């Protein structure tokens with residue numbers, strides 16, 4: 001297992017190119033099961049979760065080829081097994097995304113039921129009940145979701161909670177269903193829109209992606225295409241945080257600034273200078289005092305839960321008191337406890353963290369507990385006095401492509417060593 005060693009105190013400066021979005025690439029790769037001819041997906045990030053997804057497709061008999069530019073070619077016609085085994089699902093919950101496509105295209109799916117998760121219970125009841133309402137016969141047996149359907153039927157589904165992968169699973173399933181499906185209270189995240197655009201390019205009939213009502217008219221078949229994954233808004237936001245916390249200047253390139261409206265508003269509230277062009281954002285924190293901010297996570301277009309931990313890192317050293325309320329996941333404050341080990345002043349009351357900025361953090365060994373928590377510890381370490389060792393960084397490799405290389409190019413003192 002590797003660890004990261006970071007010596008804090010260097011203001012980061014420079015440009016960084018943002019990779020393809022993990023949370024768009026995963027559903028898009030799952031959706032490659034739907035067409036009846038090969039598909040190529042470009043701008044796929046080189047991440048552990050992508051490797052796991054490709055392995056999952058490979059286990060089903062699907063032919064997956066990856067070139068040196070991370071263009072992934074998938075030929076779903078060789079599939080012989082509609083199973084997502086426990087050993088893969090337990091390492092990546094997003095494996096649940098094959099449930100809808102398998103059922104819609106092949107009439108059956110045996111997908112291991114994901115268990116608990118470090119950030120919350122994360123049930124998949126909405127995925128399951130939506131498919132049942134579309135006519136699937138689903139039983140939970142031996143830790144598996146066993147789903148069968150001759151052909152799914154279109155239905156009007158009102159989702160109890162706004163769920164990103166739930167919306168994606170049902171939208172994918174509906175593309176090949178008989179009749180029209182309407183998803184009410186659908187997730188509006190840009191990754192849902194990216195998936196919809198991919199499905200539309202393959203011949204699906206979808207309207208309203210990006211709003212809370214998505215209408216899908218089922219078609220008989222989908223065909224192969226080439227599609228490039230959207231840029232990762234969370235990776236972009238994380239590098240902007242690195243500029244803010246170190247009092248540096250970073251320009252993220254190859255992004256869609258409109259995906260980060262709520263995040264950019266918070267940077268401005270924190271006293272940072274933010275400018276943007278058609279496909280770049282620059283944050284300049286030089287000579288500016290970072291202020292703590294109050295924020296509340298909520299589904300898109302509000303402030304994303306996937307940026308909460310990174311802003312918590314900013315609040316540890318911001319001027320004044322900032323309050324963070326996490327409304328999406330019930331246990332997404334593990335990083336706060338690690339940040340206390342670096343000297344942060346944080347009080348937690350239920351889903352609220354009250355943070356009083358301290359003049360400086362001091363290095364200590366800390367442990368990454370999940371993906372975004374790891375990113376927040378890296379950010380905190382970038383300003384901590386001394387050498388911070390971050391253990392269990394396999395979490396970070398699930399979602400950040402070459403993070404230490406990208407940070408080093410911006411001037412950070414960071415290295416990866418075996419622990």
Ligand code: EPU
Nearest residue numbers: 023094122123124125126127161162163164165166328371
């Ligand atoms: N929920 C249910 N029942 C369901 C599904 C969800 O109660 O059937 C609840 C969840 O427990 C949670 C809320 O609904 O309280 C929202 O969860 P959602 O389903 O939207 O989360 P997800 O689809 O499992 C995706 C991202 C997460 C991101 C969340 C929220 C992917 C692969 N994952 O998860 O990304 O935090 O949406 O935006 O898209 C990450 O990248 O670090 C990450 C965790």
